[in-house]
Amino acid sequence: MSKQDSCNRSYGAVSRRSVLQWSAALLTAPFVAKATAAFGQEKLAGSGEVVVHSYGGSFTENLRKYVSDPFTKATGIKVIDVTADFAEPQVKAMSAAKRVDWDTAFISPFFQGYVEMQQAGTYMPIDYSLWDNEALKGVPESARLNDAVVAFQNATMLVYNERAFPNSGPKNWADLWNVKEFPGPRGLNGSGGPTVMLFALMADGVAQKDLWPLTDAKIDRALKKLDEIKPHITKWWMAGGEPIQLLINREYALTSAPDGRVLAAIKRGLPLRMVWDGATLGDNYWTVLKGGPNTANAQKFIAFVNRAEMAAAFTQGTGYPGPNLNQLKYLPADLVPLISINPNNAVGAVRLDIAWLTAKRADGKTNADNIQERWLAWRAQ
Template sequence: MTKQASHNYPTCGRSRRSILQSAAGLLSMSFDAKATRALAQDRLAGSREVVVFSYGGSFTEVYKPFTKAVGIKVVDVVADLAEPQVKAMHQAGRVDWDLAYIVVQNYPTMHDAGMFAPVDYTLWDQESLEGTRSRARLKDAIVVLQTAGVLAYDEGVFPGGGPQNWVDFWDVKKFPGARGLEALPGKYTIPVALLAAGLPHRDIWPLTDNKLDRAFEKLNQIRPYVSKWWSAGGEAPQLLINGEYAMASAFDGSVTAAFRKGAPRFVCEGLVEL
């Protein structure tokens, strides 16, 4: 099961510069111990269903075509993060999910703890194997998506041109209006604040105490203008569509999904690696 981002939306500014991308999620088997794996296999035998954690929204668009093609129902479990529940299931020795999206930064520790079952690549057809890079095919997980953060603004609010970067996002006099930033995890919002503070992208990592202080100082400046700290990927585009935001940080995939569904046009700038 793979997820591919669409590159057919120049409104998102992909042609302005090369997008720095990083793997942001892993589709991983959530069985952990032999006994638990056997229990899960027994439960699935003949049930014709698979339980999958996802972030909701566009992540679930593949489920109906998948079910239609193979006859297996996908039971969708939606939350902001999978890791706490996966760890709890591992500790309890009872696994209720079959697959889960795991943030790449959390994968090594969970892998070392033996939380995932090996992926049987002999079950893949040749086309699927060739279509997935070898470095994305890990022993017990598959890299399934890449993402970038964008600065999205309402073209109707700024018909003469809106903010072009994160420094502009912080300029409330030149670009007035309600802002939106992500609430959790902070690793997405902190780099944006550092870029707004004038720190070059190449110097953001590793985060140090003085960089964190600098980021929080910038966030304190913009805080009165943030009307809502969004937590789900689909929130930012929807609140832009509703007119509750003049501009917001957003995931490129969520913006693309909104365009596909015929959302009013808004513009994306200020790409940043997540």
């Protein structure tokens, strides 16, 4: 992983491999929304096509089955798939060349250059007049930006092997530091970023409401707390699948891990337990690309996928929850307790402060870059 990737993707974006493995694991109880002309509503009806970016493999296959094909049936608009591991470099290049071939793209706000692309007018304003009332009420205002909509969110959380703690397992980050009451080998994300700093601060007693901004003083405090646990970290994991395998092999008793990988393992019957208190949440956006060949149809596609029933189809088909809370009534009962938009899980989670992380300091570095430099220097000690 390059420095740029470790600085800007480990916080909230997900890798293509994580996307594909999670989406492949969830299709145990398929759900396809009932797609009819009435469901599409007259204002979404149209003709022609829309070019939609996704990550390829099972993710694109499931997006087509559970969202794109129902969209075509309901509206008459054909969906053309394009795939890329990361859309941002291609979107940036197309915009610079003034030859935009896609209509929508998944974009991470942690991409280095996202703010510059946004300020350059790369993304069109989202047409919320096309959304139905259930979508507008179900998708929080914080997820409905002027030129983007949260497509899905992913989390990094404390996870433990139930076999290691059969009676009462850890319940928060302080318990990861509590090696006496919760003995066993531990893991944390070696690529660092603000998530590990946040875990350390919460373990040190900082209230969630006081975590942001991550000032230099708070970073000092976090690194001092990390000094305590460093000798007990048997391996700093780097790829999303590592902590799950190490938990299964009992090389970890507890660790931080991406929620998607944990959920997929639980669906396979593995004895892992998610701890949502103190989990960090990052967003990935739907965008409509300015200059795309079918932007009107792209607006209709995004309005369609954010409807509650279709949001549930997206979540079950891809494994990643979109922000529409009204979808919960359409999801299988066994899936609801395992996803981040469940209010019982969300109440204890910490959302990453994208605006602060991407803001530039007086020295010209972003706050995210500063945190990563501090982290790498600490790891090298």
